[in-house]
Amino acid sequence: MQITYRLYVLIFVSIFGIFLSIPSLFSLNWGAKINLGLDLQGGLHMLLGVQTQEALKSKVKSIASSFNYSFDKEKIVINNFKSDDESISFEVLDENDYAKVKEIINEIKDLQIEQNASFFKITLSEKLKNETSKFAIEQAVETIRNRLDLFGLSEPTVAKQGEDNILVEIPGVKSAEDEQRAKDLIAKAAHLQLMEVDKNKADQANTLTNAQAAKFGDIILPDVKDSNIKYVLKDIPVLDGSMLVDAKVGFSQQNNQPVINFTLNAQGAKIFADFTAKKIGYQLAIVLDGKVYSAPRINERIGGGSGQISGNFTVEEAHDLAIALRSGALLAPVKVLEKRSVGPSLGADSIKQSLSALIGVFVMIVLFMGFYYGISGIFANIALISNIFLLISIMALFGATLTLPGMAGIVLTVGMAVDANVIINERIREMIRDGHSLKDAINDGYKNAMSAILDSNLTTLITSAALYAYGTGAIKGFAVTMSIGIVASMITAIIGTHALFDLFLGKIQSSNNTKLWFGYRRN
Known part of the structure; x- marks a missing residue:
């Protein structure tokens, strides 16, 4: 027996x-495990539409x-500063400030400026x-993906679909409560604004109409707890959630109720400090998604x-809102265009059918290799078993998600893994047929087969990389499974089987029975 480094590798x-x-195969509570995708364990499938028009309105406000x-x-003294959904307008009272106003406006690229004497109107360019x-x-x-990750959902799929739609798939969502929480978290705009209460109009909140308030550069918003309570606020926010860097759940010292503590970035902190220094005695409203x-x-x-931020939250509501704020506000709100729940029973059927296909393919390959190539075919079968375990373990180690296309990738990998050994065994047979010694036939067989194996596996890896780069969730799962399977087969099919030939080389030479060892009888 000849023991080489290849045997230690195997x-x-x-x-x-x-x-x-073991943890993935037997669903144990310890160790890294493969995550099952939506099509295998059930969950929530949604198609969202992005309302980009609202993003333009928010851009103008910002x-x-x-x-x-x-x-x-x-x-700079400004009069009649107003902002609507499409433009910003104001009047500059001192003509000596015109140049400075234009300089401030030009700091933001691609704005269109209309000036009529002292009156300025700013709009967004196309x-x-x-x-x-x-x-x-x-x-x-990106925001929805971050929110779902922070929510603790394993391997959600969030991908752009078409021009302005987003596909969201969340495996493992089984109860109606979890489904509703996930939907609320995805759809929540989490648009935070700090807005000045108009001190002169505060007592007219219930008598002013929205149109009348707009003429004064104001907006009327309801209280989050009681919609009958209204606030007249300056339409232009003091600052918004784009300057927020952190949000955490805390508890009020007055009533021990859950609250959300937020932190602003350096620019936001300076604006906040300057505003509060000038507006002592005024009210500052904390507005979230259009409610005070x-x-x-x-x-x-x-x-x-x-x-x-306080608002009679439950701990769960405060936690979800903090996640939404921390992950960033949605610049444009989203609406659910399509929703369906995939039951776990459908996933169980998919797993059963895929396993049946995998077992059937495996059994047929094992029988064929053993019958056609003799003991060298059994060596290939041993390498194949090792390859499957190695594939599962690597996917588990990296926390990969296994989908139905991924299961198809495993079935295909089984066939591709043994393909390398077919090439090797045929090269060994050719060397035996040409009269080489068994030792030389084995060594040269591996050498001659290597170029063909490397070329075919490299082209498949390139294809898998392209699928992963440009595909979406399920396609990515197929590409990952294929890539891992190819790399694993290079180790087991080439190094592993060569190690077994090295180990039994003495017996192969002493028996000189090429039919038994290689399925080919030498004349």
């Missing part, structure tokens, strides 16, 4: 594969807020509108860039 990968596959702060900082809409969709995909959560009176300058 033993190591076999033990490694078997040990790390720019208006920035202008308002800059004009105030530069002590280029900026397109960029804003595109970014809103990309940001929605609180409107505390400013008693002193507030530094540090932190604040608190």
Whole structure:
């Protein structure tokens, strides 16, 4: 018997594969396990539409807020500062400030400026509108993915579909309560704004109409607890959630109720501090998704860039809202275009059918290899078993999600894994047929087969990489399974079987029975 490094490699990968596959195969509570996709364990499937028009409105509001702060900082006197869904307008009272106003406006690229004497009107260019809409969709995909990850859901699929739709698949959502929480978390805009209460119009909140309030540059919003309570707020926010960097659940010192403590970035903290220093005695409303959560009176300058949102939350509601704030507001709201729940029984049927296909393929390959190639075919079967365990263990180690296409990838990998050994065995037979010694036939057989094996596996890996780069959830699962299976087969089919030939080389030479060992009788 000849023991080489190849045998140690085979033993190591076999033990490694078997040990790390056990938690996934037997659903144990310890160790890394493969996650099952939506089509295998059931869950929630949704198609969302992104309302990009709302992103354009938010962009205008955000720019208006920035202008308002800059004009105030530069002590530029502005009259009739207004913002609607498409434009910002104002009047500059001192013509000596015109150049400085234009300089502030030009700091934001791709804005269109209309000036008529002292009157300025700012609108978004078509280029900026397109960029804003595109970014809103990309940001929605990323934000929803972050929210679901923070929510603790394993391997959700969130991908852009078409021009302005988003596909969301969440495996493992089985109860109606979990489904509703996931839907609420996905759809929540989580648009935070700090807005000044109009001190002069505060007592007219229930008598002013929205149109009348708009003429004064105001907006009327309801209280989150009681919609009959209204607030008249300055339409231009002091700052918004884009300056928020953190949000955590805490508990109020007054009543021990859950609250959300938020922190602003450096720019937001400075704006907040400057505003509160100038507006002592005024009210500042904390607005979330168009509802006023609180409107505390400013008693002193507030530094540090932190604040608190209270609203009679349950702990669960506060936790979900903190996740939504922390992961970022949706620039454009989303609406559910299509929703369906995939039952776990359908997944169980898919698993059963896939396993039946895998077992059937495996049995036929094992019988064929043993019958056609003799003991060398059995060596290939041993390598094949090791390959399957290694594939499962690597997927479990990286927390990969197994979908129905992934199961198909495993079935295909079984066939591809043994293909390398077919090429090797045929090369060995050719060498025996040409009269080479058995030792030379084995060594040269591996050498001659290597180029064909490497070429075929490399092209398949390139294809898998392309599928992973440009495909969506299920296609990515197929690509990952295929890639891991190919790499694993290179180790087991080439190194593993060569190790077994090295181990039994003495017996092969002493018996000289090529029919038994290779399924081919030498003349």
